[in-house]
Amino acid sequence: MDWNSFWEGSKDLSTFALAIRAIILYIALIIATRLMGHRQVGILSGHNYLVAAGIVSLAAIRMLNPESSLTSGIVIVFVYAFVNIFLSYLDIKWPKTIDRKPTILMKDGIIHRKNMLDCHVTIDNLLGQLRLKGAHNLSEIDTIVLEPYGKISVIKKPEALPLTRKQMNLPPKMVALPTILIYDGKIDEKNLHAIGLDHEWLMTKLREKGIANPKDIFLAMLESDGTVYISI
Known part of the structure; x- marks a missing residue:
């Protein structure tokens, strides 16, 4: 294999060489994404979005064009990543300077038309976002904020808010995350012991569902309300 052509690109690259180049570039993208952290995955700001779009475009060109330079592609990916990390750091230190500020679209039940025009938000856009939030009636809303x-x-x-357990003088409800007890036929011993349960308890729950062997279960979870969910 001509390594210079492999790294710098050539129209004569074999299918095998193209596949290896794609794998290397994909690994570089994974490493760069890990370096940028959860913030990049969520695309929480304008520069995060630009970096994501730029890296995706760059990767697509390098993967599809055999004459493109893989070396320069990897360099650009990591330059993008470190620029994004630097901007994210500045965003944490001076958020109002680097990123946009939240914009109030409604206050005290009154829509701020000027702010909607400044943010290019139409009534249809706003109503669609409200439906996704489960807020269907504008008369029930006090404040709407467009986040950065x-x-x-x-x-x-x-x-318009629902009654809470505190307002109804009810005791607080225990909140806990669902816990996996069995996955693909294997009992998760660590999770079972972490919540103070044992095999006898688990087998009793399985027998109540008419199941004798844990190996027959694909997924069993203990939900936050104490329900045992089982999928065979």
Whole structure:
């Protein structure tokens, strides 16, 4: 294999060489994404979006064009990553300088038309976002805020909020994350012991469902309300 052509590109590259180039570039993208952290995955700001779009475009060109330089592609990927990390650091230190600020679209039940025009948000856009939030009636909403990452936050009026357990003088409900007990026929011993349960308890629950062997179960989870979910 001509290694110079492999790294710098050539129209005569074999299919095998193209596949290896794609794998190397993919690994570089994974490493760069890990370096940029969770913030990049969520695309929480304008520069995060630009970096993501730039890297995707760059990767597509390098993977499809055998004459493109793999070396320069990898260099650019990591330059993008470190520039994004630097901008994210500045964003944490001086958020109002680097990134956009939240914009109030409604306050005290009144829509701020000027802010909507400044943000290029139409009524249809706004109503669609509200439906996704489960807020269907504008008369029930006190405040709407357009966040820097493009989503909206909704604060309903007090009279439109559902009653809480505290308001009804009920004892607080225990909140816990669902826990995997069995996956692909294997009991998760670590999770079982972490929540203070044992095999006898688990087998009793399985027998109640008419199941004798844990190996017959694809997924079993203990949900937050104490329900045992089982999928065979």
